[in-house]
Amino acid sequence: MSLVVANWKMNPQSAAEAKEIYSGTRRAAIKYKKVTTVVCPPAIYLQEFSRLKSKGVYLGAQNVFYEESGSYTGEISPYQVAGFGATHVIVGHSERRALGETDEVVNKKVLALHGAKLTAIICIGEAARDANGDYFALIRQELKTALKNVSKKNLLKNVVIAYEPIWAIGKSDADAIKGSDMHEMSLFIRKVLMEIYKDKKIFSVPILYGGSVTPANAEEIYLGGEVDGFLVGRASLSVPDFAAIIKIVHDAKRA
Numbered sequence: 001m002s003l004v005v006a007n008w009k010m011n012p013q014s015a016a017e018a019k020e021i022y023s024g025t026r027r028a029a030i031k032y033k034k035v036t037t038v039v040c041p042p043a044i045y046l047q048e049f050s051r052l053k054s055k056g057v058y059l060g061a062q063n064v065f066y067e068e069s070g071s072y073t074g075e076i077s078p079y080q081v082a083g084f085g086a087t088h089v090i091v092g093h094s095e096r097r098a099l100g101e102t103d104e105v106v107n108k109k110v111l112a113l114h115g116a117k118l119t120a121i122i123c124i125g126e127a128a129r130d131a132n133g134d135y136f137a138l139i140r141q142e143l144k145t146a147l148k149n150v151s152k153k154n155l156l157k158n159v160v161i162a163y164e165p166i167w168a169i170g171k172s173d174a175d176a177i178k179g180s181d182m183h184e185m186s187l188f189i190r191k192v193l194m195e196i197y198k199d200k201k202i203f204s205v206p207i208l209y210g211g212s213v214t215p216a217n218a219e220e221i222y223l224g225g226e227v228d229g230f231l232v233g234r235a236s237l238s239v240p241d242f243a244a245i246i247k248i249v250h251d252a253k254r255a
């Protein structure tokens, strides 16, 4: 099953706008049933959205803390977001890593999410590419640390890998990855999963691409990149653009 995830980041500014975008997204998602759509709004909107009928759309959070409860001012626990209907949580986004989230913290969050029976959307990606291909070593390291002590069962049921090269985030649609480069990366990610789990079942773990996905580049990356879907930032705040991306994934025919 293909998967398209909306990462609204710290947008929009008002609850009224948020509700409008969410309702429009839900209407689009219901039309394209072959695609699983997940909306990750700022956590303050989760309660309201979980009250609206969530048919056709799953809810996600953009971050959680790794403890269940306690004296952690400003943090939100996996159980709290689960209580408001979230089924997925983004972890290790490069914008959070830039604020100090390490691979070890990402791993703690993944384990905590699994404790609460939530799916972890684990973001990995290099800041820049070098001619020697050193970035592959960084991707391997990010994956291995994030998945430390994650059981095969949880990997297969509750993990999504989102490859988001930092150089492609927040740019124009022409700056996103090319399908052929994404294909190479998808193969590499599967190779590393195979190194860790030594089981062909790892092929069912969804791999997403994120970074300046728009309706203009989605088909080429989806088909050429052998990805299972997308993690979409800015374009997910425009209902027509996000609906177009879901439709592209829904209609795309792999050879």
Ligand code: PGA
Binding pocket: 007, 164, 168, 169, 170, 171, 210, 211, 212, 213, 231, 232, 233, 234, 235
């Ligand atoms: P973008 O963001 O689609 O706006 O580039 C993607 C992301 O950071 O998840």
